Amino acid sequence: MEQKNKMEHQNKIEDEFELIKEMTKDFHTYQPILVPNGDDAAIFPVSQQKGQVVCIDTMVEEIHFTTRTMSSFQIGYKALAINLSDIAAMGGTPKYFLVSMAIPPSWNASEIAEIYRGLKFLADECQLDLIGGDTVSAKSALVITVTAIGEVEEHVQLTRSKAKPDDLLFLTGRLGDSAAGLHYLLQSDEKRASFPSMEPFMNLLFAHQQPKPHLQEGRLLARLSAKGAIALNDVSDGLSSEAHEIAERSQVSLVIEQEKLPLSPELKEFAKCVGKNPYEWVFHGGEDFVLIGTLPKELAAQAAEEFSRQNLAFYPIGYAMEGKGEVYLQEKGHRAKLAKQGFNHFVK
Numbered sequence: 001m002e003q004k005n006k007m008e009h010q011n012k013i014e015d016e017f018e019l020i021k022e023m024t025k026d027f028h029t030y031q032p033i034l035v036p037n038g039d040d041a042a043i044f045p046v047s048q049q050k051g052q053v054v055c056i057d058t059m060v061e062e063i064h065f066t067t068r069t070m071s072s073f074q075i076g077y078k079a080l081a082i083n084l085s086d087i088a089a090m091g092g093t094p095k096y097f098l099v100s101m102a103i104p105p106s107w108n109a110s111e112i113a114e115i116y117r118g119l120k121f122l123a124d125e126c127q128l129d130l131i132g133g134d135t136v137s138a139k140s141a142l143v144i145t146v147t148a149i150g151e152v153e154e155h156v157q158l159t160r161s162k163a164k165p166d167d168l169l170f171l172t173g174r175l176g177d178s179a180a181g182l183h184y185l186l187q188s189d190e191k192r193a194s195f196p197s198m199e200p201f202m203n204l205l206f207a208h209q210q211p212k213p214h215l216q217e218g219r220l221l222a223r224l225s226a227k228g229a230i231a232l233n234d235v236s237d238g239l240s241s242e243a244h245e246i247a248e249r250s251q252v253s254l255v256i257e258q259e260k261l262p263l264s265p266e267l268k269e270f271a272k273c274v275g276k277n278p279y280e281w282v283f284h285g286g287e288d289f290v291l292i293g294t295l296p297k298e299l300a301a302q303a304a305e306e307f308s309r310q311n312l313a314f315y316p317i318g319y320a321m322e323g324k325g326e327v328y329l330q331e332k333g334h335r336a337k338l339a340k341q342g343f344n345h346f347v348k
Contacts (some may be wrong), residue, residue, distance in 0.1 A: 035157055041086045045154060053092040053150040057082045061141040069185035072111045074209040075144070076118025082236065083148035084126060084213035085289040089234040091222030092152035094128045094215070100145040102138035115144070126215065156222045158232035158293070163250035167231075167294035169318040170303070172217040174262045175239055176278055179285020180270050181208035201270050211289040217312055218291060224303055228296040238286040243327045244340040246294065253323025254294075256338065258331040260317045284341045294320050 034051045035043035041055035059065055059079050070078070080097060087094045099119060103112060123130060128148075181204035184195065192198075198205070214234070221230055231250060233242045239256070247254045263278055271278035295303060300316065307314035318330070329338040 034154065035090070035159055041090045041092070041150075043090060043092075043152060043157070046151075047154075049154055050151050051154045051156075053087050053090050053094075053152050054147065055083050055086040056145065056147045057086070058143060058145040060143050063141075069182060070209050072114030073118040073121070076115035076120075077122050077210050078118075079115075079144045079146050080119050080122045080148070081211050081213050081289065083146050084122070084215060085211070085234045085236065087148055087150040088213050088215045088218035089158065089232050089291055090150075090152055091156045091158045091218045091225065091232070092150040093219065094126055094148055094150040096129050096131045096149040097123065098131060098147040098149075099133040100135070100147075101133075102136050102141075102143040104138040104140050104142055106140075107142055119146075126213075152222065156225055158218075158221060158225060158230050160231055160233050160246045160249040162229040162231035163246050163252050163254070163294040163320045164229065164296070165252055165320055165322045166297060167252075167320040168297045168300045168316050169243075169254055169256065169292070169294050169320060170300075171235075171262065171290055171292050171313075171315045171317055172214050172307075173288065173290030173313050173315075174264045174267070175235060175288045175290065176267050176281035176285055177204050177207035177264055178211060178287040178289075179208075179281035180267050180276075180278070181205040182285075182287075183274070183276070183281070184270070196273050201266050203264065203266050204270060208287065211287065213289055214291050216310065217307070220306055220310065220312065221291070221293065221295075221303075224295065224299060224306070227302075228299050230293055230295045232291055232293040235288045235290050235292055236286055238284045238341065239292065240283045240327065240338050240341050241286070242292050243338070244325070246292070247320075247323070247327050248325035250294075250320070251324055252320045253326040253328060254318060254320055255328045255330050255335065256318040258329055260315065262313070262315045262317075283338070 033042065033044050041053045043051040043053050046052045065075050065078070083097065084094050184198060185205065185208065221232060224230060231246050233246055235242045243254050243256065261282060263282065267278050304314050327338045328335050
């Protein structure tokens with residue numbers, strides 16, 4: 001029995017990222033690939049000028065979403081938004097998408113129609129076409145898989161491995177709002193009644209239920225990359241996790257200066273109301289879908305000017321230095337290692 005328990009423990013899946021790395025390490029590359037498996041999206045050449053960007057994400061009911069916190073419309077919207085955020089992190093322009101659903105008996109036709117209405121709303125906003133998919137039955141949970149296809153100039157490769165020592169570390173938006181919104185939505189009705197009115201904090205709910213992919217920001221950075229290497233990632237699993245991905249792939253260390261992190265007034269006020277540390281949501285909450293990246297410090301002034309000209313946010317939050325994949329948090333002159341935490345499917 002002891003030996004059996006030991007074997008079961010050895011076979012237990014504990015980390016989705018390590019699982020993917022282990023399961024895909026023996027696959028061969030038979031065709032030309034510009035950006036292979038392991039980044040926000042893959043890119044392969046389709047002409048001498050363009051690369052095709054492809055990504056896929058799956059949402060499972062009660063794991064990635066629940067009807068207690070999101071309407072059917074919002075579930076559809078978010079299923080597509082997650083993929084478009086990955087294309088944004090590659091500097092690409094989305095063109096097409098496919099949708100597959102496994103539908104259990106607990107969902108009716110009207111609710112599924114609302115999911116498609118949410119998909120269509122964001123697709124129309126971003127001008128991309130639905131070109132196919134698949135629909136099957138399921139026993140219990142609803143499962144939605146979206147594949148998004150885009151394009152990007154062949155020379156643009158905003159991969160996580162491009163960070164260099166002395167680069168500037170930046171964000172294209174505020175963090176923590178989505179996790180704070182989810183915190184409110186998951187509370188019981190009795191608990192919610194004890195909270196202050198949510199009217200001043202509706203932006204937090206909107207940040208969780210209908211996040212805006214930073215496609216315009218990604219395209220701006222794609223243009224800037226002609227003047228210097230830019231590393232980029234989207235913040236889906238939390239700042240600490242995404243920063244580590246860049247640091248590890250680039251084999252540098254990243255220093256995040258806490259006083260430079262952009263927190264919304266609504267986030268700070270809501271955290272005060274519920275007695276929470278807002279930085280827990282910032283570092284480990286996830287689903288903000290802003291972009292985090294590095295660029296040469298010589299490009300910082302131009303980047304800030306171009307972002308400002310287009311009324312887009314650009315926040316310097318730290319820098320890269322020599323290292324081997326660590327991330328540090330610097331606060332009031334004190335620097336300490338930041339643990340890699342964030343959403344992981346196999347950690348409960």
